[in-house]
Amino acid sequence: MTNFTPGPSQLYFTVPDHLKSALRENVPSLSHRSKEFEKIYKDVVTGLRELLGIPDTFSIFFTSSATEVWERSIENLVENTSYHFVNGAFSKRYAEIATQLKKSVTLIQAPEGEGFEVPSSIPSAIELIAVTHNETSTGVSWPVDAIAELRQKNKSALLVVDAVSSLPYPAFDYTQIDSVFFSVQKAFGLPAGLGVWLVNERCLAKADTLLAKGHSIGTYHNLPTLHAFANKYQTPETPNVLGIYLLSKVAQDFLRRGITTLRRETEYKAAILYRALDSHPSISAFVKEVSHRSKTVIVANTGAHTAQLAKHLASKGLHAGDGYGKAKETQLRFANFPAHSKEQFELLVDVIEKFE
Amino acid sequence: MTNFTPGPSQLYFTVPDHLKSALRENVPSLSHRSKEFEKIYKDVVTGLRELLGIPDTFSIFFTSSATEVWERSIENLVENTSYHFVNGAFSKRYAEIATQLKKSVTLIQAPEGEGFEVPSSIPSAIELIAVTHNETSTGVSWPVDAIAELRQKNKSALLVVDAVSSLPYPAFDYTQIDSVFFSVQKAFGLPAGLGVWLVNERCLAKADTLLAKGHSIGTYHNLPTLHAFANKYQTPETPNVLGIYLLSKVAQDFLRRGITTLRRETEYKAAILYRALDSHPSISAFVKEVSHRSKTVIVANTGAHTAQLAKHLASKGLHAGDGYGKAKETQLRFANFPAHSKEQFELLVDVIEKFE
Numbered sequence: 001m002t003n004f005t006p007g008p009s010q011l012y013f014t015v016p017d018h019l020k021s022a023l024r025e026n027v028p029s030l031s032h033r034s035k036e037f038e039k040i041y042k043d044v045v046t047g048l049r050e051l052l053g054i055p056d057t058f059s060i061f062f063t064s065s066a067t068e069v070w071e072r073s074i075e076n077l078v079e080n081t082s083y084h085f086v087n088g089a090f091s092k093r094y095a096e097i098a099t100q101l102k103k104s105v106t107l108i109q110a111p112e113g114e115g116f117e118v119p120s121s122i123p124s125a126i127e128l129i130a131v132t133h134n135e136t137s138t139g140v141s142w143p144v145d146a147i148a149e150l151r152q153k154n155k156s157a158l159l160v161v162d163a164v165s166s167l168p169y170p171a172f173d174y175t176q177i178d179s180v181f182f183s184v185q186k187a188f189g190l191p192a193g194l195g196v197w198l199v200n201e202r203c204l205a206k207a208d209t210l211l212a213k214g215h216s217i218g219t220y221h222n223l224p225t226l227h228a229f230a231n232k233y234q235t236p237e238t239p240n241v242l243g244i245y246l247l248s249k250v251a252q253d254f255l256r257r258g259i260t261t262l263r264r265e266t267e268y269k270a271a272i273l274y275r276a277l278d279s280h281p282s283i284s285a286f287v288k289e290v291s292h293r294s295k296t297v298i299v300a301n302t303g304a305h306t307a308q309l310a311k312h313l314a315s316k317g318l319h320a321g322d323g324y325g326k327a328k329e330t331q332l333r334f335a336n337f338p339a340h341s342k343e344q345f346e347l348l349v350d351v352i353e354k355f356e
Numbered sequence: 357m358t359n360f361t362p363g364p365s366q367l368y369f370t371v372p373d374h375l376k377s378a379l380r381e382n383v384p385s386l387s388h389r390s391k392e393f394e395k396i397y398k399d400v401v402t403g404l405r406e407l408l409g410i411p412d413t414f415s416i417f418f419t420s421s422a423t424e425v426w427e428r429s430i431e432n433l434v435e436n437t438s439y440h441f442v443n444g445a446f447s448k449r450y451a452e453i454a455t456q457l458k459k460s461v462t463l464i465q466a467p468e469g470e471g472f473e474v475p476s477s478i479p480s481a482i483e484l485i486a487v488t489h490n491e492t493s494t495g496v497s498w499p500v501d502a503i504a505e506l507r508q509k510n511k512s513a514l515l516v517v518d519a520v521s522s523l524p525y526p527a528f529d530y531t532q533i534d535s536v537f538f539s540v541q542k543a544f545g546l547p548a549g550l551g552v553w554l555v556n557e558r559c560l561a562k563a564d565t566l567l568a569k570g571h572s573i574g575t576y577h578n579l580p581t582l583h584a585f586a587n588k589y590q591t592p593e594t595p596n597v598l599g600i601y602l603l604s605k606v607a608q609d610f611l612r613r614g615i616t617t618l619r620r621e622t623e624y625k626a627a628i629l630y631r632a633l634d635s636h637p638s639i640s641a642f643v644k645e646v647s648h649r650s651k652t653v654i655v656a657n658t659g660a661h662t663a664q665l666a667k668h669l670a671s672k673g674l675h676a677g678d679g680y681g682k683a684k685e686t687q688l689r690f691a692n693f694p695a696h697s698k699e700q701f702e703l704l705v706d707v708i709e710k711f712e
Contacts, residue, residue, distance in 0.1 A: 003385045008597065016379050023372050028547035029359045064420030064549070067593035071575045097575045185594060191384035193420075193549055193596025219427045219453045237423035238541060240549025240596060241364065 001314070002344045005321035006136050006165055006297045010339040012189025018249040019242075027245045032238050040245050041233035044196075047251030051259055052167065054198060055174050061226040062239050063195035066164045066183040068221070070097045072197070073128070073179060076207040076223045077158050078103050079215065082128040085116050088135035089324055094162060095130070112138045112327075113299075115292030118149045126157045127206075134166035136186075137324035139299030139333065140292050141166065148176040158202060166296045168254060168338070169266050178202050184247055187296060188254075189339035194243035199223060254338065262338050269336050269345040270295040276349045282356070283309070286331060298334045299323070300352075306330055309355055316351050318344075357670070358700045359691075361677035362492050362521055362653045366695040368545025374605040375598075383601045394589035396601050400552075401589070403607030407615055408523065410554060411530050417582040418595050419551035422520045422539040424577070426453045428553070429484070429535060432563040432579045433514050434459050435571065438484040441472050444491035445680055450518060451486070468494045468683075469655075471648030474505045482513045483562075490522035492542075493680035495655030495689065496648050497522065504532040514558060521691070522652045524610060525622050534558050540603055543652060544610075545695035550599035555579060610694065618694050625692050625701040626651040632705045638712065639665070642687060654690045655679070656708075662686055665711055672707050674700075 003010040022028065030036050045060050054060070063069050074082060074097055082103050084095035087110040098105045106126065110116055122129060129150065134141045151159050158178040163170060167182040174180075179199045185192035207223035217223070220236040229236050254262060274293060277285040277300050286299040302309050306329060313320050313332075323331030334348065359366040378384065386392050401416050410416070419425050430438060430453055438459050440451035443466040454461045462482065466472055478485065485506065490497045507515050514534040519526060523538040530536075535555045541548035563579035573579070576592040585592050610618060630649060633641040633656050642655040658665050662685060669676050679687025690704065 001382075003382070005385075005387055008385050008387060008594065011384050015384070019375060019379070023375065026357075026359070028367050028371070028541075029361075029364050031361055031364060032548070064424070064596070065593040067576050068420070071577075100572070100575045102572055183594065185384075191596075191598040192388070192594045193599060216456070216458055219456045220423050221427075237421040238364065238539065238548045240420070240547075240599075242547040243549060243596075 001317050001319050002340065003319045004334045004340065004348070005319065006333050006335040007183070007186040008192045009186060009335045009337055010189060011191070012250050012253065012339045014250065014253050015190060015246060018246050021249075022242055022245050028242055030241055032235060032241055037241060038233040040241070040248050041235075043248035044244060044251060045233070047248060047255060048196070051251055051254055053171070053174065058174060058198045058200050059204070059227055059230050061197045061199070061230055062235055062244060063197050063221060064193065064240070066162065066181055066195045069181040069195050069197045070094045071101070072218060072221055073160055073181075074098045074101045074103060075218045076210065077160070077179070077203055078128045079210055079213070080104050081106065081126050082130060083108070083122055083126040083157070084130045085132065086110070087114060087116065087140055088112055088132070088137035090136050090162070090164070091130070091132035094132065113140060113286050113288070115140045115142065115289060118146050118153060120153070122154045122157065124156055126154070129154060129157045129159050130162065131159065132162045133170060134163065134294050134296055136165040136297050138286065139294040139297045140287055141294035141296075143291055144170050144172055148173050151176040158206060165335075166294070168259065169263055169296050171263070184243065186335070187337040188247065188250055189337060190246050190250060191243065194240050194247065196247070257338075265342060266295050266336055266338075269340065269342060270298060272345060272349045273298050273334060273336070276352050280352065283352070296336050298336055300332050300334070301330065302332050303330050305355075306332060312355060313348070313351060316347065318348050318351060357673050357675050358696065359675045360689075360696065360704070361675065362689050362691040363539075363542040364548050365542060365691045365693055366545060367547070368606050368609065368695045370606065370609050371546060371602060374602050377605075378598055378601050384598055386597055388591060388594050388597055393597060396597070396604050397589035399604035400600060400607060403604055403611060404552070407607055407610055409527070409530065413556050414530060414554045415560070415583055415586050417553045417555070417586055418591055418600060419553050419577065420549065420596070422518065422537055422551045425537040425551050425553045426450045427457070428574060428577055429516055429537075430454045430457050430459060431574045432566065433516070433535070433559055434484045435566055435569070436460050437462065437482050438486060439464070439478055439482040439513070440486045441488065442466070443470060443472070443496055444468055444488070444493035446492055446518070446520070447486070447488035450488065469496060469642050469644070471496045471498065471645060474502050474509060476509070478510045478513065480512055482510070485510060485513045485515050486518065487515065488518045489526060490519065490650050490652055492521040492653050494642065495650040495653045496643050497650035499647055500526050500528055504529050507532040514562060522650070524615065524694075525619060525652050527619070540599065542691070543693040544603060544606055545693060546602050546606060547599065550596050550603065552603070613694075621698060622651050622692060622694075625696065625698060626654060628701060628705045629654050629690060629692070632708050636708065639708070652692050654692055656688050656690070657686065658688050659686050661711075662688060668711060669704070669707060672703065674704050674707060
C-alpha cells in the first residue's frame with residue numbers, strides 16, 4: 001500500500017536500511033554528549049545546508065515537533081505583537097498559540113482553499129510575521145517570490161515561515177526570511193518525533209533582547225540555550241538521537257538524487273495530478289488559483305464520491321489522505337513527497353482518470 | 357560490548373525485533389489521529405498501570421524528554437514557590453529551570469554523594485516539592501518510604517518525583533505522590549526521544565486554577581491540553597509514534613518477566629557490585645550511606661585508576677559510564693537496568709574484583 005496521507009506519510013524507501021545500520025552502529029545507545037553524536041549532528045547541518053542552500057548566517061536546531069516551534073518561536077521572538085496569515089487549521093493554530101502566550105495577535109484571514117496577495121503594508125509595530133508556506137489542511141501554498149516580496153515591504157518584523165509540509169521542495173531565498181521550520185515525518189519521509197528549526201542572527205539577537213528585558217523565553221529550548229549547545233553540535237536535552245541519525249542519512253540520499261531532480265519530479269507529479277483533477281467530470285482541485293496550488297499537498301474536491309473513490313484507490317494499493325476536519329466527507333488529500341515515486345503518481349492519476 | 361552508561365544505555369534485548377515489527381506494521385507511517393495509534397497509546401497506559409501499579413487517579417502523558425517535564429511541571433503547577441532537594445547536577449538543573457521561569461525557588465542542598473533526611477517542616481506556602489528519586493550524576497537515591505514520609509509531613513504542596521533513571525525499579529506508593537516522570541532511554545532500554553509524565557487529579561486542578569487566574573501555562577503541552585487529548589488516547593502534536601510503540605512492547609516484555617523478578621534481579625546485581633566495591637583494596641563506592649545508595653546507577657570512586665580500569669573493562673567487552681562532569685577523572689558509573697543481565701553483572705564484578 002502506498003501511503004498518500006500528508007503526514008506521517010510514506011517512509012522514504014531507504015529508511016528501513018538506515019534503521020538496520022543504526023542498530024548495527026549502536027546509535028540508540030550513543031550518549032548525546034559523545035563525539036559520535038556530534039558527528040551525526042554535524043552531518044545533518046552539512047547535509048541540510050547543501051540540500052536547501054541554507055547560508056551560514058542560519059543556525060540549525062532540533063525540537064521534538066513543528067508544534068513545539070510554534071510555541072518556542074512566539075516565546076523567543078515576540079514581546080507584544082505577532083501577525084498571522086491564516087487560511088486553514090494549521091496557520092490558525094499558530095495564531096492561537098500566540099494568543100495563549102498572551103501576545104497581541106493580528107490575523108489576516110483568507111477563506112479555506114484560497115491564498116493571499118502580499119498586503120501593501122503591515123503595522124510597523126509588528127514584531128513577527130507568521131507565514132504558513134504550505135497549509136497542510138487545504139493544500140494552499142505561497143509562491144516563494146511572494147514571501148520575498150512580503151519581506152521587502154516589511155523589513156522590521158521577523159519573517160517566520162512554517163514549511164512543515166513543503167521542504168525540501170521550496171527554493172527559499174534565505175536572505176529574505178528570518179526563520180524556517182519543518183518536521184521530518186512529512187516530505188523527508190522519516191518516522192515522526194523530530195522538528196528542525198532554522199533561525200538567523202536577527203532571531204538570536206531578538207531572544208537576547210527579550211531575555212535582557214527580563215521576559216521569560218522558556219528554559220532548555222530557548223534560543224540562547226539551543227544556540228550555545230548547537231555551537232558544540234549538541235542539544236540541551238537527550239534528543240531523539242535515532243531520528244537525527246535517520247535525518248542525516250536521508251539528507252545524504254536526497255543529495256545523491258540531487259535537489260534539482262527532486263524538485264523537477266515534485267513538479268511533474270503535481271502537474272499530472274492537477275491535470276487529472278482539472279479535466280475530471282465529477283471531481284476537481286480544491287484550490288482554484290493556480291499560483292496558490294501546493295505542489296506537495298494536493299487537495300481534491302471529491303464531494304459525494306469521497307468514500308467510494310477512497311475505497312477504489314485502496315483496492316489498487318493507494319491510500320489517500322482524508323480531507324482535514326469537516327472536509328473529511330467531501331475531500332481527499334494527496335501528499336506529493338520524495339517518497340512518492342513518479343510511477344506511483346502515474347498509477348494514482350490513471351486510477352483517478354478512469355474513476356467515474 | 358555491554359553498555360553500562362546510565363543513559364542512553366544498553367537497548368533492551370527485544371528492541372531490535374520490535375523495530376522490525378514496527379516496520380512490518382507500518383508504524384512509522386501511522387497517522388497519530390488513527391485508531392491504530394489510539395490502540396498503541398492505550399497499550400502503553402494499560403501496560404504501565406499494571407507494571408508500576410499506577411492507580412486510575414493518574415493520567416499518563418507523553419513528552420519529548422524528562423527535561424521537558426522539568427519545564428512543564430513548573431509552568432503548570434507553580435504560581436510562585438517551589439522547593440527543591442538538590443544533591444547533584446540533575447536535581448540542580450530542575451531548580452534552575454524553576455528560577456528561569458521566574459519562580460521563587462527554595463533549595464535544600466546536600467553534598468554530592470549524600471542524600472537527605474526528611475526535614476521536619478517545609479514552609480506551608482510552598483506549592484511544589486521536587487524530589488529527584490535517583491540523582492543520575494552521583495548515584496544517590498531516596499528510599500520510597502522517605503518519600504511517603506515527606507508527603508505525610510507536607511500535605512498541601514504537590515510532591516513531584518523525578519524518577520528518570522530509576523523506574524520501573526522503585527515501588528512507589530502512588531497515593532503519597534502527585535506526579536512522577538521518567539524517560540525511556542534509561543531503565544526501559546529504549547531509543548531516546550520520549551518522556552512519560554504521570555499526574556494525579558490535584559495536578560490537573562492546579563493547572564486549571566493557574567489558567568483561570570490568567571497565568572500562561574504553556575500551550576500544546578499544558579496539562580489541560582495533554583489531558584483532553586489523553587482522554588481520547590491521542591497527543592496534541594504529532595508525537596514520537598515509533599518510540600511510543602516500542603514502549604508499549606517493552607512494557608509487555610517486562611510484564612512477562614514480572615515486576616517482582618525485575619526488582620529482585622536489580623537488587624541482586626546492585627548487591628554484588630556494591631559488595632565488590634566495598635571490599636576492594638583500591639576502589640570504593642561513592643555513596644557511603646547504604647540506605648541512600650542507588651540500586652540503578654552505581655557510582656564507583658576509582659581515583660587514579662579511572663582510565664586504566666575503564667580500559668581494562670572495555671577489553672572485556674564492558675563499557676563503563678564516565679563519572680559525571682568534573683568526576684570524569686575520578687569516578688565510573690554503572691547503570692543497573694533490566695537490559696543488563698545477571699551474567700553481565702557477574703562478569704563485571706569478576707573483572708572489578710580481579711583488578712588491582
